[in-house]
Amino acid sequence: MTLTDTHQPGAQRPAPSAPGGGRPHALSFDIEDWFHIVEVKAVEDPALWPTLSAESSIVERYTDLILEICAEHNTRATFFILGWIAERHPALVKRIADAGHELATHSYWHRKVYELTPEQFREDLEHSIRVIRDAAPDAEIRGFRAPSFSITPGTEWAFDTLLDCGISYDASLFPGARGHGGYHCKPGPHTLTAPSGRTIAELPMSLAPVGFGPFKKHMCYSGGGYLRLLPYNLIKQGIEHELAEGRPTVVYLHPRDFAPDCPRAKMQPHRRFKCYVGLNTTADKLRRLLKEHEWTTCAEVLVTSAAKPEPSEERPK
Secondary structure (H helix, E strand, O other), X not given: OOOOOEEEOOEEOOOOOOHHHOOOEEEEEEEOOOOOOOOOHHHOOHHHHHHHHHOOOHHHHHHXXXXXXXXXXXXXXXXXXXXXXXXXXXXXXXXXXXXXXXXXXXXXXXXXXXXXXXXXXXXXXXXXXXXXXXXXXXXXXXXXXXXXXXXXXXXOHHHHHHHHOOOOEEOOOXXXXXXXXXXXXXXXXXXXXXXXXXXXXXXOOOEEEEOOHHHOEEEEOOEHHHHHHOOHHHHHHHHHHHHHOOXXXXXXXXXXXXXXXXXXXXXXXXXXXXXXXXXXXXXXHHHHHHHHOOEEOHHHXXXXXXXXXXXXXXXXX
């Protein structure tokens, strides 16, 4: 399977260039519900999820808002869809596909990869791909993002499982320390060599020096709680740094990131702050980002950045 991108099934579309002749950035959304938060005991039991989902329409309403904002700016994105959501909201998946966006998988059960066996991971991945295709039969599922960026050292076997299941690129690596992930890798789009010797395209999360003077820190600036917390000028600073280095920025957001009315799960104060800070700022920040920069799907960014991947020196052990 090759990393060609399409606007409609079967119709190839050339990759766009950003203003000034640069390359576009990668816009992505992890489509999960408000309670798909790792290591929060109040919402960790999947038996509770149908009731929690019925109590709100967060995933439907705010995914539709995301689609509206993308349409306002004629922008396509990659939607990493949780299989559990695809199975219960197939019409939502179809709306995403019908709008011309790329469908990819975010697993089925939203479990951290490093807590799974290879067999459990394969079963979960295959299940997620199957239910997404059930909702959008013409979709080509080429991309994967692990919940909580949880491909970590020691779980490189996951790259071979992805390839075995027809996935041609991964967007799971967070090249810095974080609570539930972290994997030292090259910044920007590149290729990885799986334990089998096969290669897979990788689009890691963006990190850049953000801040000024003694407050400058190399950190994520363009996704989830980071994007909600940081002032827009610091987000812009991160994008400009990556542009100067010749790399695209990767944005990732969830429907709940746009939801000031998101139900509050019981959790530790520091997690509560990270989960709910800045919810009323996300939509305006996204609109401004889409207005000021060129964005496209993860697959298309990989085509423009690594259409002919060279053998990587980075080889997971």
